[in-house]
Amino acid sequence: MSVNNRLDARFAELRAANQAGFISFTVAGDPDYETSLKLLQALPAAGVDVIELGMPFTDPMADGAAIQAADLRALAGGMTLVKTLQMVREFRALNTTTPIVLMGYYNPIYSYGAEKFARDAAQAGVDGLIIVDLPPEEDEEFRPAAQKAGMYVIRLTTPTTNEKRLPAVLSNSGGFLYYVSITGITGAATASEQQVQNAIARLKQHSKLPVAVGFGIKDAAGAQTVARHADAVVVGSAIVQTVERNLNCRHELVTNVCTYVQTLSTAVHDARKKAAA
Amino acid sequence: MNKTALNTNASRPNSFKTGPDERGHFGLFGGRFVAETLMPLILEVEKAYNAAKADPSFQQELDYYMEHYAGRPSPLYFAKRLTEHLNGAKIYFKRDELNHTGSHKINNCMGQILLARRMGKKRIIAETGAGQHGVATATVAALFDLPCTVYMGAVDIERQKPNVFRMKLLGATVVPVKSGSHTLKDAMNEALRDWVTNVEDTFYIIGTAAGPHPYPAMVRDFQSVIGKELRGQMMKAESRLPDSLVACIGGGSNAIGLFYEFLDEPTVKMYGVEAGGHGIETGKHAASLNGGRPGVLHGNRTYLLQDADGQILEGDSISAGLDYPGIGPEHSYLFDTKRVNYVSATDNEALAAFQLCCKMEGIIPALEPAHALAYVTKLAPTLPKDHLMVMNLCGRGDKDIFNVAEKLGVTL
Numbered sequence: 178m179s180v181n182n183r184l185d186a187r188f189a190e191l192r193a194a195n196q197a198g199f200i201s202f203t204v205a206g207d208p209d210y211e212t213s214l215k216l217l218q219a220l221p222a223a224g225v226d227v228i229e230l231g232m233p234f235t236d237p238m239a240d241g242a243a244i245q246a247a248d249l250r251a252l253a254g255g256m257t258l259v260k261t262l263q264m265v266r267e268f269r270a271l272n273t274t275t276p277i278v279l280m281g282y283y284n285p286i287y288s289y290g291a292e293k294f295a296r297d298a299a300q301a302g303v304d305g306l307i308i309v310d311l312p313p314e315e316d317e318e319f320r321p322a323a324q325k326a327g328m329y330v331i332r333l334t335t336p337t338t339n340e341k342r343l344p345a346v347l348s349n350s351g352g353f354l355y356y357v358s359i360t361g362i363t364g365a366a367t368a369s370e371q372q373v374q375n376a377i378a379r380l381k382q383h384s385k386l387p388v389a390v391g392f393g394i395k396d397a398a399g400a401q402t403v404a405r406h407a408d409a410v411v412v413g414s415a416i417v418q419t420v421e422r423n424l425n426c427r428h429e430l431v432t433n434v435c436t437y438v439q440t441l442s443t444a445v446h447d448a449r450k451k452a453a454a
Numbered sequence: 455m456n457k458t459a460l461n462t463n464a465s466r467p468n469s470f471k472t473g474p475d476e477r478g479h480f481g482l483f484g485g486r487f488v489a490e491t492l493m494p495l496i497l498e499v500e501k502a503y504n505a506a507k508a509d510p511s512f513q514q515e516l517d518y519y520m521e522h523y524a525g526r527p528s529p530l531y532f533a534k535r536l537t538e539h540l541n542g543a544k545i546y547f548k549r550d551e552l553n554h555t556g557s558h559k560i561n562n563c564m565g566q567i568l569l570a571r572r573m574g575k576k577r578i579i580a581e582t583g584a585g586q587h588g589v590a591t592a593t594v595a596a597l598f599d600l601p602c603t604v605y606m607g608a609v610d611i612e613r614q615k616p617n618v619f620r621m622k623l624l625g626a627t628v629v630p631v632k633s634g635s636h637t638l639k640d641a642m643n644e645a646l647r648d649w650v651t652n653v654e655d656t657f658y659i660i661g662t663a664a665g666p667h668p669y670p671a672m673v674r675d676f677q678s679v680i681g682k683e684l685r686g687q688m689m690k691a692e693s694r695l696p697d698s699l700v701a702c703i704g705g706g707s708n709a710i711g712l713f714y715e716f717l718d719e720p721t722v723k724m725y726g727v728e729a730g731g732h733g734i735e736t737g738k739h740a741a742s743l744n745g746g747r748p749g750v751l752h753g754n755r756t757y758l759l760q761d762a763d764g765q766i767l768e769g770d771s772i773s774a775g776l777d778y779p780g781i782g783p784e785h786s787y788l789f790d791t792k793r794v795n796y797v798s799a800t801d802n803e804a805l806a807a808f809q810l811c812c813k814m815e816g817i818i819p820a821l822e823p824a825h826a827l828a829y830v831t832k833l834a835p836t837l838p839k840d841h842l843m844v845m846n847l848c849g850r851g852d853k854d855i856f857n858v859a860e861k862l863g864v865t866l
Contacts (some may be wrong), residue, residue: 235766236639236751238646239489245633257763283487284750288764310487310750314477337494337653346490357491361651 183276183304184352188387197404198226199442202413204247206256221275223435224442232281241364243414258285262301269302278305291319299326305352353387364414367393397444404448470717478667483783486666491650500668530687535814543834543841557849558708559590565676567594570657577656578602581645583638584775585617587661592626602626605644607637662705663782666753677711698723701846702826704776706785708848727829729771730798740769742781743796756783772801773821799828820849
């Protein structure tokens, strides 16, 4: 495991400030390379603590319609895995502190060459990886190479990940735990505050890792509710939909999306102060 | 079995029937490449299936419905006129198109719905391409009074209208899938999304021998009734095993059902016929083995049609049932170990075979087995007259007549 991973540093800062972190999800290359890079570069100033960057795939089975559409927009614009790594490199040239987590599906990585990808991604400045369809049972061909290169493998846990299965999911995972708060796909239903609170308590019994909660968090109010309990909150579909709404005014897209992201990050950062007040 | 001969090739295992291993792998292929949201569900299916397999009452119940409801065993028919016409191998058809619902799909659907009932599931979902699997699923769901939702690509709904109406008559809800490319792979994505959203009460009946473990093995087991029947029927007809087996391949469920019984019979040659579309060389085809490379999609590692970046490509075939960018993982294994010969037939070759079968044998085949027949018409004339060839006539062609009419320039 890396001792210098940006994720560790960032979660330590958040803990010291008694703040929940805000994780934004956008798709690399949506709607085009240039706009997507500009958006990426602007996210930290809009209060994003950790950047989750989607690697577009034609068949994102765990995602809802909004993110699949974003993937297809990016691919239609010529996005590839090689270009996604290039985008991370360009981001890192100007920002050395904001952690980047790549999220995607295994086939493009397998096609690229799993070990080569691990080396190239780490070299580009990636801190963690969420590979949705590479469960612990199948990840031996990739995870050791990723860890050796200094990146964390971040696993999803769900309401259906039972006590028996949890140790397998937690072993070899690092950076943070990504708790999928609903049974379903991204951008679907929303879990109740009580359900989220109970789930986090359960995970904390098994792991010292920070817990980030995602799937089904649709607005600032929902993000603030979750931020009272979670170490970090992930919003994806709602941001991606904001990108979609601004497709016809690309020169304003970055500003408009960041204005929205700022409302989310502020809500998350203020959650505990408000709860205490 | 001649083990010495087999051992001369180091890559050949002693048995081709040992797979999958406990984690669902057929050599490099298969496995469980699914999101954590799905993992508990497929582990539950695996556990339930293993228990059902070990319970003789499960097989008895399945046998009962297969005989009295689906109409098994399907006949083994000597295609005399076709044999004379091709003037070579002696050609038999395994008549799985005579099953209830008109294809081999019922074999698998019956097995899976009986499992769903054992598990206490209250709702059935399925994906479908040509609609044959959707119709078979809707049929068994009606039989057992379970609500059924079938996901079908919007493009496929347009080209398979009769089957869409059949499913509706049978009480199923048909959901047009308008994500991605609006075809079978997208229908499978949507069905998986439904499943992870409705984890408690829903059973997903996958239509082909693909997907995450245990589906490839389970579907193969349910379909392997085809080969088991054939062994007895051929012994009765000819007092020996067949020399060659021919089946079309989309996901590959009818083919694995025909082949599996004979995988360790070294004298039995096997041919899987992929959809060559406009020709493999044109890039417009659905031949995952002959025109793809290994990758990971829909829960398993297998040969896939994909671009240089690992993005999934669309299949292209006159047959909606073969139009899938992947293939069952066991076929990938049998391809790499060279146990089965995988070949292809183009749209035009399948169309010609379709018409030949109508005129020679009075059987309107589905466009899927018309691909297998196209290869039979090439292979049979090169073989001696005592060569016993069996083709799986896995579906009837009623659903295809509108499509064929259009291709032939006929207005109905």
